[in-house]
Amino acid sequence: SLAASITTQQKPSIRRDHSKLARPIELRSGEVRDGVTGLIGNTPLIRIKSLSDALGVTILAKAELLNPGGSVKDRVALRIIQDAEQLGLLVPNTGSRIFEGTVGSTGISIATVARARGYDTTIIMPDDVATEKVKALEALGATVERVRPVSIVDKKQYVNLARKAALEFGTSSQLNASDASRGASDIPPFVSTSELAVAPANSKSPSAARGFFADQFENKSNYDAHFEGTGPEIWSQTNGHVDAFISGAGTGGTIAGVGRYLKSMSETTRVVLADPQGSGLCNKVRYGVLFDEAEREGTKRRHQVDTVVEGIGINRLTQNINLALPIIDDAFRISDAEAVSMARYLVQHDGLFLGSSSACNLVACVKLVKKMGWCNGERVVTIMCDSGTRHYSKFWNDDYLRQNDIPIQASIVEEMLGSP
Numbered sequence: 001s002l003a004a005s006i007t008t009q010q011k012p013s014i015r016r017d018h019s020k021l022a023r024p025i026e027l028r029s030g031e032v033r034d035g036v037t038g039l040i041g042n043t044p045l046i047r048i049k050s051l052s053d054a055l056g057v058t059i060l061a062k063a064e065l066l067n068p069g070g071s072v073k074d075r076v077a078l079r080i081i082q083d084a085e086q087l088g089l090l091v092p093n094t095g096s097r098i099f100e101g102t103v104g105s106t107g108i109s110i111a112t113v114a115r116a117r118g119y120d121t122t123i124i125m126p127d128d129v130a131t132e133k134v135k136a137l138e139a140l141g142a143t144v145e146r147v148r149p150v151s152i153v154d155k156k157q158y159v160n161l162a163r164k165a166a167l168e169f170g171t172s173s174q175l176n177a178s179d180a181s182r183g184a185s186d187i188p189p190f191v192s193t194s195e196l197a198v199a200p201a202n203s204k205s206p207s208a209a210r211g212f213f214a215d216q217f218e219n220k221s222n223y224d225a226h227f228e229g230t231g232p233e234i235w236s237q238t239n240g241h242v243d244a245f246i247s248g249a250g251t252g253g254t255i256a257g258v259g260r261y262l263k264s265m266s267e268t269t270r271v272v273l274a275d276p277q278g279s280g281l282c283n284k285v286r287y288g289v290l291f292d293e294a295e296r297e298g299t300k301r302r303h304q305v306d307t308v309v310e311g312i313g314i315n316r317l318t319q320n321i322n323l324a325l326p327i328i329d330d331a332f333r334i335s336d337a338e339a340v341s342m343a344r345y346l347v348q349h350d351g352l353f354l355g356s357s358s359a360c361n362l363v364a365c366v367k368l369v370k371k372m373g374w375c376n377g378e379r380v381v382t383i384m385c386d387s388g389t390r391h392y393s394k395f396w397n398d399d400y401l402r403q404n405d406i407p408i409q410a411s412i413v414e415e416m417l418g419s420p
């Protein structure tokens with residue numbers, strides 16, 4: 001057995017027999033995964049006991065926080081890099097560098113997978129995101145650039161800067177020229193993965209260092225990771241019985257991929273958007289127009305989402321969101337106070353310590369169940385995107401919330417559950 005052979009090898013008096021060491025060790029099939037990327041995906045679904053019992057339905061949450069990089073974004077990072085490798089755009093251990101603009105989770109996932117596969121990473125992010133994400137990125141060896149948050153139409157916006165940095169990493173570009181000069185527009189074209197690589201001038205060598213722009217917002221590999229991974233996993237874990245699937249949208253990859261997969265298997269499954277305050281998507285779903293209430297009142301600049309919730313909510317249309325819009329049946333706008341309250345409620349009743357987007361998702365679950373009048377075991381599935389440990393400095397920091405006038409009232413959820 002494995003245990004016996006380890007004991008034998010550790011005895012100092014016995015000479016090591018290298019032919020024996022080289023022999024493959026017998027392992028129980030399915031129990032050993034191959035490296036850190038072997039830990040990505042195949043996450044469990046858990047029943048949220050407090051909410052399910054209070055409502056008389058079954059609320060199931062997919063534990064994406066168990067991925068090695070700590071969030072649902074591991075799946076996307078892995079798929080983006082695998083697709084690029086398959087196209088020969090990234091070759092391991094050639095000094096190639098992956099660039100991304102992100103509020104954090106995707107960067108951590110890319111840095112994790114990149115290290116495991118032999119690439120360097122540059123992450124460009126707004127300077128107001130929770131500092132623990134920056135620390136994680138630095139620990140993973142990523143180069144981090146923090147920039148002032150500005151509107152997506154600004155060339156200095158973090159996604160636009162990441163695109164530009166990838167372009168400049170090579171001396172000539174396979175990235176289309178219009179993309180480089182364009183800066184950004186509301187609806188950029190869906191870029192195929194092959195358009196995202198930047199090769200050094202005159203280099204036909206596959207081993208030359210390349211810059212690669214991961215581009216989670218527009219890259220279809222993001223959608224594919226969920227259409228071929230998360231969606232089918234949920235389907236088989238529920239034996240094909242899902243009354244509703246609820247998710248927020250940051251890039252739109254999760255709700256588009258999982259939503260379209262579940263709809264393709266069962267037309268009656270409702271796909272529902274959980275949208276934080278300050279995001280325009282909820283209104284896009286309800287009225288066909290992308291606008292945020294505060295934006296309409298003229299109190300804030302377009303394209304900036306004003307919420308303590310990180311990772312979801314957006315004020316522009318990405319191609320991944322465009323894939324989701326036709327199949328979204330309903331949308332709920334979730335206030336910061338509701339998300340904060342839900343997170344506190346779940347710790348108190350279930351011992352679940354969740355991040356802000358997960359809390360938003362679960363508020364939307366309660367709102368949907370109430371709106372539909374469900375109380376007979378209907379099955380609602382959502383995502384636990386990441387854990388509270390990514391959110392100590394803002395969402396889980398009572399001082400920060402008070403300073404920003406965000407109420408911390410556990411009773412908000414109790415009232416929500418109690419109301420008819």
Ligand code: PMP
Pocket residue numbers: 071073104105106248249250251252253254255310311312355357358385386
């Ligand atoms: N939750 C967190 C913590 C995230 O970082 C993200 C992605 N930005 C999401 C949810 C939303 O996922 P998607 O990009 O697939 O819409």
